[in-house]
Amino acid sequence: MTSPETITPPPAASPDEIATLLPPTPVTTAPSGAVRASVLERQEFVLECFRRYGFEGEIDPMDLSIGFETPPEQQERFWEVNQLCLQEEFEWLGYPLGKNSPEELRRHYRAYLYVRECMIAEGYPVDDPPSLEAYVESGGEIWHPYDALMQGGEGSPTFFTKLEQICPQDLFYLLQVLDLDD
Numbered sequence: 138m139t140s141p142e143t144i145t146p147p148p149a150a151s152p153d154e155i156a157t158l159l160p161p162t163p164v165t166t167a168p169s170g171a172v173r174a175s176v177l178e179r180q181e182f183v184l185e186c187f188r189r190y191g192f193e194g195e196i197d198p199m200d201l202s203i204g205f206e207t208p209p210e211q212q213e214r215f216w217e218v219n220q221l222c223l224q225e226e227f228e229w230l231g232y233p234l235g236k237n238s239p240e241e242l243r244r245h246y247r248a249y250l251y252v253r254e255c256m257i258a259e260g261y262p263v264d265d266p267p268s269l270e271a272y273v274e275s276g277g278e279i280w281h282p283y284d285a286l287m288q289g290g291e292g293s294p295t296f297f298t299k300l301e302q303i304c305p306q307d308l309f310y311l312l313q314v315l316d317l318d319d
Contacts, residue, residue: 255304
């Protein structure tokens with residue numbers, strides 16, 4: 138086992154690095170009908186996955202978010218199922234987790250910087266991102282803009298559903314609406 142003194146955290150991204158990697162302009166328009174149809178299909182797939190594990194939810198027809206009412210004693214299980222369903226969704230889309238190229242990881246990092254800036258603007262706690270190089274070397278596993286909320290145990294599934302409406306973390310959506318070409 139490694140002692141805490143020997144663990145070196147990855148270098149944090151500088152404000153200048155973050156500024157150069159953010160999309161040129163914020164996204165202010167709703168996605169096109171084609172993207173919304175894709176999101177609806179994905180949300181239906183995710184909802185069915187949760188139902189298989191015993192969690193009932195409902196898709197909001199206005200913003201296509203999924204709302205869950207989960208009792209406090211089931212929160213831990215809910216987050217376990219959330220990870221399982223996320224993996225199933227990515228595999229269903231032909232995008233297995235953990236097999237991203239460095240180019241894809243750079244795009245993910247830039248999309249997540251956008252989410253981080255949104256969360257800061259809305260007053261949510263966020264961690265400093267690692268450097269782009271550290272993020273890519275880790276395969277994208279060392280940082281996510283929602284980490285500070287999840288590590289702190291803040292928020293219920295309903296809380297995260299509302300946050301998703303303001304600062305979406307959905308990579309498929311983000312990569313379609315943000316101009317993140319290298």
